[in-house]
Amino acid sequence: MRIDVVTIFPEYLEPLNVSLVGKARARGLLDVRVHDLRCWTHDKHHTVDDTPYGGGPGMVMKPEPWGEALDEVLGSAAADAAPPVLIVPTPSGRPFDQELAVELSARPWLVFTPARYEGIDRRVIEEYYEHVDVREVSVGDYVLAGGEAPVLVMVEAIARLVPGVLGNAESHRDDSFAAGAMADLLEGPVYTKPPEWRGRGIPEVLLSGHHGRIARWRRDQALARTSANRPDLIARCDPAALDKHDRAT
Numbered sequence: 001m002r003i004d005v006v007t008i009f010p011e012y013l014e015p016l017n018v019s020l021v022g023k024a025r026a027r028g029l030l031d032v033r034v035h036d037l038r039c040w041t042h043d044k045h046h047t048v049d050d051t052p053y054g055g056g057p058g059m060v061m062k063p064e065p066w067g068e069a070l071d072e073v074l075g076s077a078a079a080d081a082a083p084p085v086l087i088v089p090t091p092s093g094r095p096f097d098q099e100l101a102v103e104l105s106a107r108p109w110l111v112f113t114p115a116r117y118e119g120i121d122r123r124v125i126e127e128y129y130e131h132v133d134v135r136e137v138s139v140g141d142y143v144l145a146g147g148e149a150p151v152l153v154m155v156e157a158i159a160r161l162v163p164g165v166l167g168n169a170e171s172h173r174d175d176s177f178a179a180g181a182m183a184d185l186l187e188g189p190v191y192t193k194p195p196e197w198r199g200r201g202i203p204e205v206l207l208s209g210h211h212g213r214i215a216r217w218r219r220d221q222a223l224a225r226t227s228a229n230r231p232d233l234i235a236r237c238d239p240a241a242l243d244k245h246d247r248a249t
């Protein structure tokens with residue numbers, strides 16, 4: 001998978017050089033290219049913003065640098081390369097969720113356009129809707145100062161789904177929960193050594209070696225945590241699969 005990021009803060013994307021994504025880049029599983037938008041400005045101040053038409057607070061990102069940058073990035077692929085998905089982080093976008101992460105993890109090329117100020121001149125987004133698959137996406141119902149943090153979130157959520165990136169941790173994907181039936185539950189509690197810490201032990205079932213009972217206990221813990229924190233996710237579970245899992249353990 002190729003990932004391009006165009007930003008005025010390339011240093012903000014340094015975390016893509018470490019940990020999961022950094023290791024995947026080193027192993028050649030991800031080709032991540034970060035571009036400084038100011039390379040496509042032509043004035044001595046490298047201007048990327050201007051006052052909004054119609055007045056109002058803040059500044060708007062100018063269309064010219066974005067147009068030149070995206071033309072060059074999108075035009076840099078081989079003639080037979082699959083077209084990219086252009087992902088625009090914005091508070092007004094479609095919610096980013098695991099379903100979208102799964103969809104995007106199967107695409108060979110993603111181009112992210114994290115903006116700053118009050119956003120990018122709308123004509124840029126409209127221009128590229130005519131050429132590529134554009135997704136305007138929000139990472140949550142809160143307001144950030146720009147799109148770089150959302151890009152870090154989305155790249156990590158997507159990259160971990162790319163085959164080979166998680167390594168042996170992917171084996172845990174073969175949980176006893178049928179995909180789509182229980183996959184929407186929140187994770188339950190996890191424990192490791194030592195067996196006692198500050199007078200607190202380990203739930204006995206986890207020491208039992210009985211995999212069926214352990215799976216059921218984990219399911220019950222996940223259900224309880226989901227009911228408490230995200231009851232809306234319970235509504236999405238398939239009751240028949242829930243019941244089938246109960247009968248199977």
Ligand SMILES: N#Cc1c(-c2ccc3ccn(Cc4cccnc4)c3c2)n[nH]c1N
Nearest residue numbers: 089090115116138139140142144146147150
């Ligand atoms: N994804 C996502 C986001 C953002 C986000 C993303 C990109 C930009 C670029 C500029 N801003 C600042 C800004 C612009 C307009 C109104 N309010 C704030 C951004 C915010 N905030 N919250 C999210 N969940």
